[in-house]
Amino acid sequence: MSTLTAGYSDVRATNLSAVLGFLRANAPCSRAAIAGGTGLNKATITNIVGDLIDRRLIRETEQTQNRVGRPATLLELDGSAYAAIGMEISARGLTAIAYDAAGGQILRWHRSGPGRGAGPDKTLTATSALARRAMAAVEATGRQILGLTVGVPGLVDRDGTVVLAAGLGWRDYPLKPRLLDALSHPTFSVSVDNDANLSALAEYRYGPYAGTNNLIQISGDTGLGAGVIADGRPLQGNLGYVGEVGHLRVAPDGPVCGCGRRGCLEAVAGIPALVRRLHDDTDDLQLAVEQIVARASAGDSETVKALLETGSWLGQGVAMLANLLNPALIVLGGYYATLGEWLLPAVEKELQGQALAPQAGGCKVALSALGHDITAIGAVARSLDQLDAGRIPG
């Protein structure tokens, strides 16, 4: 069957995922509410709900809805049959998270290292060991694993090769094939994606602004990257390299960037640049950021000035994204969220000053509430999204 055409099985998959999607946003709710929300008729709902209950993707609750006549049984998502695993490899360490298909958390693990100096092979060994432990833990709950997605801070091509990850010191490393080997080619899907792309998906699925159809997530950590949701879908581009906002040239006479070019946004607005501006040590970013927060809270003028400068540069990047992509919302994540109190006024000022459209085309700026696990959360979402796309097992 060509992807151009539709068959009746596609109609069924579309309607299954419509019912699942409605329940994800509105559960618990009655069959009548699903019919009202999706526009499907009562007979179709009865049929599809029965099918989803058989597949253990939804279930009837003990609750009923009070109303005139017979009480209506309410439905909710059933997380008992399936789960997905999301992981992140970063300069900070490794993270593994698993959610069941109802969005309930099964595990959330961190381990430090192996770090930048270790090289990709050592990191692969540690990653696959952690993945095996997570797989075993999920399987011990009796759930089938739908997929495992790994986020990395770098350019990832469609084959899962990490083409460039400056923060890890990697280049052209075939992470997905190596991981498949290390995991003995599991039956579920394994994928690798850019951390910022996954962070944007996490905001779109689980953040306070979930469902915002034109949303950009900018993360500040060892690097500066963006992920883009456009018209409700993650933007991928030709080879999957969307959102490299950190390497736009904004300061032609500025400092040399880690990528070797001069004047990149990352070199003036990145978290390591802020830390260096304050003559601190960039080896432990977390500690350095904590110290900056402490000094800024105490009103230290040099610190506040450096944050204002960082915010102005970051605002210039935000304005560029607003001019090119006209998002409704730009979410600042990673250490930008930690430092948001001091950065946000300058970011807003640059955005309003540099955006061509009145009121910056309706673009708001907000701080992420998803913390440092956001990439791993987005990685889980990527695998659970298979269900919403109608690729339902069984």
Place this chain on the structure above:
Amino acid sequence: MSTLTAGYSDVRATNLSAVLGFLRANAPCSRAAIAGGTGLNKATITNIVGDLIDRRLIRETEQTQNRVGRPATLLELDGSAYAAIGMEISARGLTAIAYDAAGGQILRWHRSGPGRGAGPDKTLTATSALARRAMAAVEATGRQILGLTVGVPGLVDRDGTVVLAAGLGWRDYPLKPRLLDALSHPTFSVSVDNDANLSALAEYRYGPYAGTNNLIQISGDTGLGAGVIADGRPLQGNLGYVGEVGHLRVAPDGPVCGCGRRGCLEAVAGIPALVRRLHDDTDDLQLAVEQIVARASAGDSETVKALLETGSWLGQGVAMLANLLNPALIVLGGYYATLGEWLLPAVEKELQGQALAPQAGGCKVALSALGHDITAIGAVARSLDQLDAGRIPG
């Protein structure tokens, strides 16, 4: 019916448009070839082809295909029943183009003026007069009009209000409602869109690189704007303001832009900026560009140097688009195409130097072959696209 769900009528619309789309790319071809290309079975093809012939959207040709056994009758698009009109309002004047549903040109008219000084009401009067003439000319051929789309060089909101069009001197002008009034509310759809968005659609439908799923069109005329096709769909953003590449700040110490800000890409890479750099008169851009071509062809060093400088700045904008959107192709249109011979080497150099991804993420740069009517061609495509989206009259 909710847009979340699908019914059997959607399957039919999807399959009708799949057959139309296949014929648009491959006609003339046999029913067997359509079955092979779309994956639909023979009975479905027979049924859908019969329906499309009844609606006069396709027809059998006189030709047959030689093969063993009974010769196969070939099918082609039928342009005899429907047509669409595309128009452009620019500082150069007005353009109206009409194509029939098979992509055959019915008319292509230009008129100069009313120009920048005239104000929007006078331009509306001229535009609606030209539209009425085009509607009458199309109706005289016996075809039903599917839609009329107007492109303007500025920000257009979803209600068809031109929020800002610096090159025309317009601000907050409700063009679509006024045009509907002036045309006595025709039964077909009327829409207004940004010129660069429509130019990108024209490249995607009718350019030499038609079908490139991640494509950006950059036009140089009185302004500098971009339209974006991402994953095969025109990118719109929150309010429809995607692609304002001309107002990215690239030269913090550069000249003041027409928008009032300092250092915009348009102020250093725009065609009027090039003309000013050569101390020419910007009142007649076409004449000025012709003179630049003549002098550059004769090897005039000041002219060649100014073109190199323009190409370098334009390349910086191209690199920013490549870093953020990872297109497979960036097409330079308008006067950039006219001057492409001198601009392209500098553009390529900046792209390769400033893009983070190896080989600029696979991004090629090409010159548009669609000329100055590109916006009006894209406007026709927007209306004809209704057919491919399965919104088939009758």
